[in-house]
Each structure stands twice: as C-alpha cells, then as structure tokens.
Amino acid sequence: MVTQKLEQVETTQSDTRLEQQALAGQFVLEALDVIAAERVKAFLPPMNHIEESNIVDEVLATLFGLGAVERLLADESIENINANGCDIVWVYHANGVKRQAKAIAKSDNELVALIRKAAARLGRNERRFDIANPFLDLKLPDGSRLNTVMSVSERPALSIRRHRHEQVTLHDLCKSGTFDKALQNFLWAVVQARMSIIICGGTNAGKTTLLRALLNACHPDERLITIEDRLELSLAADPNRHRDVIELETRTANIEGLGEITMQQLVRNALAMSPDRLIVGEVRGPEVVDMLAALSTGNDGSMCTIHANSSQAAFSKIATYALRSSERIPVEVTNRMIAESINFVVHLSKDSHGHRQVISVREVIGYSMGEVSSTEVFGPNSSDLNTLLQSSTRERLTSVGFESTVSEQDPKVLNY
Known part of the structure; x- marks a missing residue:
C-alpha cells in the first residue's frame, strides 16, 4: 500500500x-x-x-534526488565529486585533499536510473539521458553542476562541481587572494564604465565565480539577460542585488528530434529583449558571431567566459569558433569585430594547490593588418596598470571614480 x-x-x-x-x-x-x-x-x-x-x-x-550522492552533497567541505561507475568514487575537498568515497549506487544500472530521474525532475526543462543522448549537463538544486556520460564510456561516469559563494563580490575575491586591492578597484571601475569583458582560463579556474562577482558590481536596476547551457549564475536568486534579470537556458531535442534551442538562437533572441548587458555564460560555438555583433551595436558592458590558455589565446579561440559557424566568418573579419566590441580580456589560472588567481588583464586597443592589437596592462611583465592603459580608457575609468576608489570598503558600496 x-x-x-x-x-x-x-x-x-x-x-x-x-x-x-x-x-x-x-x-x-x-x-x-x-x-x-x-x-x-x-x-x-x-x-x-x-x-x-x-x-x-x-x-x-x-x-x-541522487540517492547516495546526496550524502556527499551534504558535506560542505567537498568541492568536486567524480564517479567512474557506481563504486569508484573520488571526492575533492576545498582544502585540496582527494580521497575515495563509498559507492553511490548498488549497480551501474541503478546509477543511470537515478540520473535519469534527476534529468527529468531537477532542471528547468526535462532532459533525456539514454543511448541516443549519452551526455547530460544539469544544474542541481544546490547550484552544483552535474555532468555525466554513458555508453560512450565503459561505465557511466558522473562529475559534480560545486559552485560556492553565489553572492560573491569583487571584495570577497580580493580577500581570498584572487587579485589585489588595486586590481579589485580597476575591475569595479571597468564594470561601472560599461566596458565589455571576456573572462578566460582553463577548466575550474574560477571563470563563473569571477563573472558572478563582476555582475554583482552592476547597479541593481540594470536589465541583465543571461544565456547559458545550464543555469549557473543564478542572478535571479538575489532580487535585492539584481531586480531585472531574464535567465535563458538552452534545451535539447525531444525523442522525435524536435524542440532544440541553441545558444545561438538565444543570443539572437536576447537582442530583442532590450538588455542593458548581455551575458553569455560560456562561449564555445557559433554563438560567438552573434555575441560580437551584439557587443558592437550598443550592448556596452556585456560579458562572457571562454576556455583559453592565456589572455592572448582568447582571440584565436574566438576566431576558431567563428570560422566553424555556418557563416564561416574569416579570421580577419572576426578580429575586426573583436577590436570593435571587446575592451578587456581577464585571464584566470589555478595552481597545483587549488588557488585561483587573475594572472593577466589585456586591453584591446585596435585592429592592424588582420590581427587584434592589444596590450597586457596587468601581468608578469607589467608594473603600473594605470600608465599602460590608453588615455581614452583612463579618462573613461576616471569618470566613474577609478582613481578615488581606494577605500577598504567593498567598491560596490561606493557606487550607490
């Protein structure tokens, strides 16, 4: 009964x-x-x-939920969970310790069944997880990011990344050592001056966390349109800080192969939604063309993240994505669009101890002979960020109080 x-x-x-x-x-x-x-x-x-x-x-x-995985998610000290089948489970703690945990299901079939239930229930849209759709990305209720595969690997594999500090500010990241006070004030001023930013770095380098902190420096009344494969930024969860937010999420096709919504479609539609800033959670395909077009036609202050090994490499990565799009935009044309739409590239790195840090900031200064012209204004070989900036950029940042924002307060408080 x-x-x-x-x-x-x-x-x-x-x-x-x-x-x-x-x-x-x-x-x-x-x-x-x-x-x-x-x-x-x-x-x-x-x-x-x-x-x-x-x-x-x-x-x-x-x-x-996810059965026995829930006991691991309940442990606040665990940062990442990786399972190679139901019984080979590794957890990574925030202090850098890696250890093997108990099995999370009695069999691989039971694990797959749990994941299918989660795919049907936990996301905004029901997602499939079967032989025809062996890949799944999903945001869990606690904000964690789940990725899993089946059939293309010998056993089903599951990875969960925890996203901490959803309300993180630039001040918080400064205190944790991601950057110093001078760079904190600079990034705050870049946001206030409505200059467009690309955040790049490797996997788990902290790109989404930095993006969230930059967005938390925006005025609460700004209209933000976010576009993501799976919702991670969760700006709408804090209506006091973000009062006007629309969160758009891609959708996979149904069993008949219909109903797919791509990043490119969402970017194009977002332009008709009157955004003050357009935010692309992670650029990794043809949507980069529409994003650059949007940034060069009035959506100042927009932001995105991208996988790249350096601030300079971000340009070639964008050009590669554009070349693979249906429009097959030539590299020279893409570089011109970058020069006309992007102001700064911020590169994050994660060391062997798990410490995340901004190691390079590059200013886009123009276009020359088919290439993007840029200057590294912060990095190993730069000493005075203020003197390396273009004079027009310094004036723009000074107009929003860059040189005067030296208080130990969180810079966002200084704005309003």
Whole structure:
C-alpha cells in the first residue's frame, strides 16, 4: 500500500516539489510504523531513532534526488565529486585533499536510473539521458553542476562541481587572494564604465565565480539577460542585488528530434529583449558571431567566459569558433569585430594547490593588418596598470571614480 502511495507521489505533477517531499515523508513514516509493529510481533528489538532517520533520508534522496550522492552533497567541505561507475568514487575537498568515497549506487544500472530521474525532475526543462543522448549537463538544486556520460564510456561516469559563494563580490575575491586591492578597484571601475569583458582560463579556474562577482558590481536596476547551457549564475536568486534579470537556458531535442534551442538562437533572441548587458555564460560555438555583433551595436558592458590558455589565446579561440559557424566568418573579419566590441580580456589560472588567481588583464586597443592589437596592462611583465592603459580608457575609468576608489570598503558600496 505504501509503495503504491510513493509511486503516486512520484508521478504527481500538480504538487510542488516540497509538497511532494512532505507527502512522501509522511508515507515513509507510516511504513516505519508498520515495520515497528511487525518487529514487535516477531520479538525483534525496535529500530532506534538514527536508523529510522537514515531510512527516511535514503528513501527521499532516491525519490527526489541522487540517492547516495546526496550524502556527499551534504558535506560542505567537498568541492568536486567524480564517479567512474557506481563504486569508484573520488571526492575533492576545498582544502585540496582527494580521497575515495563509498559507492553511490548498488549497480551501474541503478546509477543511470537515478540520473535519469534527476534529468527529468531537477532542471528547468526535462532532459533525456539514454543511448541516443549519452551526455547530460544539469544544474542541481544546490547550484552544483552535474555532468555525466554513458555508453560512450565503459561505465557511466558522473562529475559534480560545486559552485560556492553565489553572492560573491569583487571584495570577497580580493580577500581570498584572487587579485589585489588595486586590481579589485580597476575591475569595479571597468564594470561601472560599461566596458565589455571576456573572462578566460582553463577548466575550474574560477571563470563563473569571477563573472558572478563582476555582475554583482552592476547597479541593481540594470536589465541583465543571461544565456547559458545550464543555469549557473543564478542572478535571479538575489532580487535585492539584481531586480531585472531574464535567465535563458538552452534545451535539447525531444525523442522525435524536435524542440532544440541553441545558444545561438538565444543570443539572437536576447537582442530583442532590450538588455542593458548581455551575458553569455560560456562561449564555445557559433554563438560567438552573434555575441560580437551584439557587443558592437550598443550592448556596452556585456560579458562572457571562454576556455583559453592565456589572455592572448582568447582571440584565436574566438576566431576558431567563428570560422566553424555556418557563416564561416574569416579570421580577419572576426578580429575586426573583436577590436570593435571587446575592451578587456581577464585571464584566470589555478595552481597545483587549488588557488585561483587573475594572472593577466589585456586591453584591446585596435585592429592592424588582420590581427587584434592589444596590450597586457596587468601581468608578469607589467608594473603600473594605470600608465599602460590608453588615455581614452583612463579618462573613461576616471569618470566613474577609478582613481578615488581606494577605500577598504567593498567598491560596490561606493557606487550607490
């Protein structure tokens, strides 16, 4: 009877997630009462409170979450989770320690079933995870980013990256050592002056965290349109800091191969939504053409992230994506668009100890002989950021208080 009730809760669409969990929890407690009565009849000792609580947690985690993975997600010290099959599980702690954890499912098939349920329930749109669609990217309720594959690997593989400090500011990153006070004030001024920024770096270098901090330096009333493969920025979760936000997310095709929504489509549509700033979570395809076009036609102060090994390499990466687009934009044309639309490239790096740091800031100064002309205004070989900037850039930054923002306060407070 209880099993039938749980199945009914699992398929109910009208109830909210919290209501479903509460209802399922009540049914589990009823089942425990039945079990307790049967143990008394069999002259067996009753389960203690801890055992009952563990059973409730396990059932709810299986029904509404990722089963045993939930116990790892509950550990705030864990930063990343990697599973090579159901029983080879590695966790990475924030202090840099890597250790092997217990199995997260009884079998690979059970793990795949849990992931399929998560794909159907946890995202904004239901996503498929099967042989025809063996890749899945998903944002979990706590903000973590899940990526998993099946069939293309010997065993299903799951990776979860935790995104901490959702309300992070430039001041927070300065305190954590991502950059010094001078660079904090500079980045704040770049945002206030509505100059366009590309954030680049390797995997897990902290690009999204820096992007979120830069956006938190924007005025709360600015209209921000974010475009992501899976929602990570979560700006709408803080209406006090961001009062006018539209979050757009791509969508995969359904079982008939219909209904796919691409990054390129979202970028094009966003231009008709009157954004003050256009934010592309991660550029990695033909949407780069539309993004550059948008930035060069009035959407000042827009931002995006991209995978690149250096601030200089970001230009060639963008040109490569544009060349692969349906328009096949020549490299020279792309470079001219970069020169006309991008002001700064900020490069992040992560060292062997897990410490993330801004190691280069490059200013785009123009276009010459088919190449992007730029100057590294902050980096290993630069000493005075202010003197390396173009005079027009210095004037623009000074107009928003760059030279005067030397207080130990969070710079965003100085703006409003």
